[in-house]
Amino acid sequence: MxxxxxxxxxxxxxxxxxxxxxxxxxxxxxxxxxxxxxxxxxxxxxxxxxxxxxxxxxxxxxxxxxxxTRALKADARPLEEGLLCPADGTLSQWGRIEEGRLIQAKGHRFSVSDLLGGDPLRASDYRNGSFATVYLSPRDYHRVHMPLTGTLTEMVYVPGRLFSVNDATTRYVPGLFARNERLVCHFDTEQGPMVMVLVGAMIVAAIETVWSGQVTPLSGRVERVRFDRPITLERGAEMGRFKLGSTVVMAFANQVDFDAISPARDGGIEVRMGQQLASGDASD
Incomplete structure (x- = not known):
């Protein structure tokens, strides 16, 4: 072993x-x-x-x-063109969602429905879309930003475990991101539906958003909040933060060609908030 x-x-x-x-x-x-x-x-x-x-x-x-959760100077993370990386960290997986399933690690897949808290209707939007996963290590900047402009429509708290989300657990804990406590944030964008999932982890004290403040920890049941008044966040704007490191999984209903990303390497690719992930828009 x-x-x-x-x-x-x-x-x-x-x-x-x-x-x-x-x-x-x-x-x-x-x-x-x-x-x-x-x-x-x-x-x-x-x-x-x-x-x-x-x-x-x-x-x-x-x-x-x-x-x-310290703020950085205005010029510390310049925004590049196209679809932006939402956080500093390691881009561990990215690509197409195939028949409603995402890659967690080699040999491990999990469903969009499970990730979103068991919501098959919402999950159907992403059945053949695209996704990217960014792991934030303790040394990284821990605020999460918008990859493109979006209007918040719903926030869902999903209770769960708090496994570590490092390389070892992603390889050996099946369905890790769909088992851990997480905050699911649904957005409407000009490129179609987008969801940002902030995944909790071992010793992550809390998850915050800019519109609700500290959200986790909550009760042991799924809690949904709908937003009748539009909350629109511009591309590159802060949307949330982790109190200690974790992972962001973002998914797009339409396909994204991650053409700005270098070929995959073992252990993923180091990225920074504001870095370009894709030069074009999501497409049908």
């Missing part, structure tokens, strides 16, 4: 939510010396470039979470 498989299997009995909430409490601690020690250790461990941040002094942030 490989170390990666053992790591994945050992996560099944762990009390995911309890551990994550305890970490969340620590991340909101306002005891100055403790918070500063955690932040400085994190910067050193993950080689965080504070020169990109609006506030470069790590001691100014009131909590670890405030540091972790």
């Amino acid at each position: 490989t170390a990666a498989k053992l790591f994945a299997l050992l996560q099944y009995p762990i009390p995911h939510h309890l551990l994550s909430r305890l970490v969340g409490c620590l991340a909101e601690c306002r005891i100055g010396w403790l918070k500063n020690a955690l932040v400085k250790l994190f910067i050193k461990q993950f080689k965080v470039d504070m020169s990109e941040a609006v506030e470069e002094d790590p001691e100014v942030y009131p909590t670890f979470n405030a540091f972790f």
